[in-house]
Amino acid sequence: MGHTQIESTANARVKEWASLLEKKHRDRQGKYTVEGVHLVQEALRSEADVECVAYDAALGVPAELKEDAQATGQIEWVAVSAAIVAKCTEARTPQPVFAVVRKSAAKIGDILRVENALVAVLDGVQDPGNVGTIIRAADAAGAAGVLIGRGSADIYNPKTVRSTMGSLFHLPIVEGDLTELLPQARAASAKVVSTSLQARQNCYEADYRGATWFVFGSEGSGVSPEVEAFVDESIIIPMPGQAESLNVAMAASVLLFEAVRQRLG
Incomplete structure (x- = not known):
């Protein structure tokens, strides 16, 4: 032009x-x-x-x-x-x-079409740096897309955009109501997985080779009860050290790359 x-x-x-x-x-x-x-x-x-x-x-x-x-x-x-x-x-x-x-015109259908899709789902992740870092980790892990639920930081906030390091442009990112979007994932036979400090199952014992949608909750209170209702499997990241929890973006990286490890295996 x-x-x-x-x-x-x-x-x-x-x-x-x-x-x-x-x-x-x-x-x-x-x-x-x-x-x-x-x-x-x-x-x-x-x-x-x-x-x-x-x-x-x-x-x-x-x-x-x-x-x-x-x-x-x-x-x-x-x-x-x-x-x-x-x-x-x-x-x-x-x-x-x-x-x-x-802004991106991506729709959930763009993600549902991918076979054995690996997806990061954000439920009230409020810090722009965390949101951007999770998008970057999802991109690095070859995820099929990212879902941004209500209460999360705006992905188009300049801080979020900067922290994605360009990954924002590499994969479909869909914003919407998770209580409407997650049932569509389950209908397409995806497994919805969340982390919880109360969970019994160790995150390295679950199988993430099929379509897997990881839900990451807010920094303070975790996954909301409305969204937890759609979770198929709750897992815990074993932490033998003294820190009582991981930053949400770190937890997301651990799980996304455990899925990558299983899929490469």
Whole structure:
């Protein structure tokens, strides 16, 4: 779509981009921003639905993105002032580039279609860093997708996006009501598994080779009773040391990679 230039922070488009730092505006516009060279590059190369890329006019297109900028596509490249970059991004040392991306259109059907799907399900995981890290672990483990239930951190919050390290663009991420989504997984003969400190079964004794949906609950209170009602198997991660629990993202990594180990075996 070619290159344009915007100088003023009072420009209507700039105001629209800056408003995407707030959830209500992301929801209303169905868009979000990604900041910095690495994430913009991941968005472009993963064929995310990128509307435009804005870069600091004084510095030019970052070297890493030069090739992408030359591709002829639907993406608009906009040269902007440093003040505009600062207004539209959140990171304390803004790398002078950001992209405006349309939210994922993934549906649960995209995940249900995958045979023996490995899925991470988040039930009220509130910390953006934990949500982002679980998405990253799911991506690394080759999961078929991630389900984000109500009460979890917004996946399009700049902090969450940063902590996914680009994994946000690599697999279907579906937001919705878990009490409506989990029955669909069970109807497709998936096993729904959650961790509990009260569980009897050791997590290394269960079988995760078939379709397995791991539910991870909130940092403080675990899986909610409404969601627990749809769980087929409750397991515990053995902890021979003195810490009484694991961070939820660490627990997710342990389980996802135990499933990977079983599937490689």
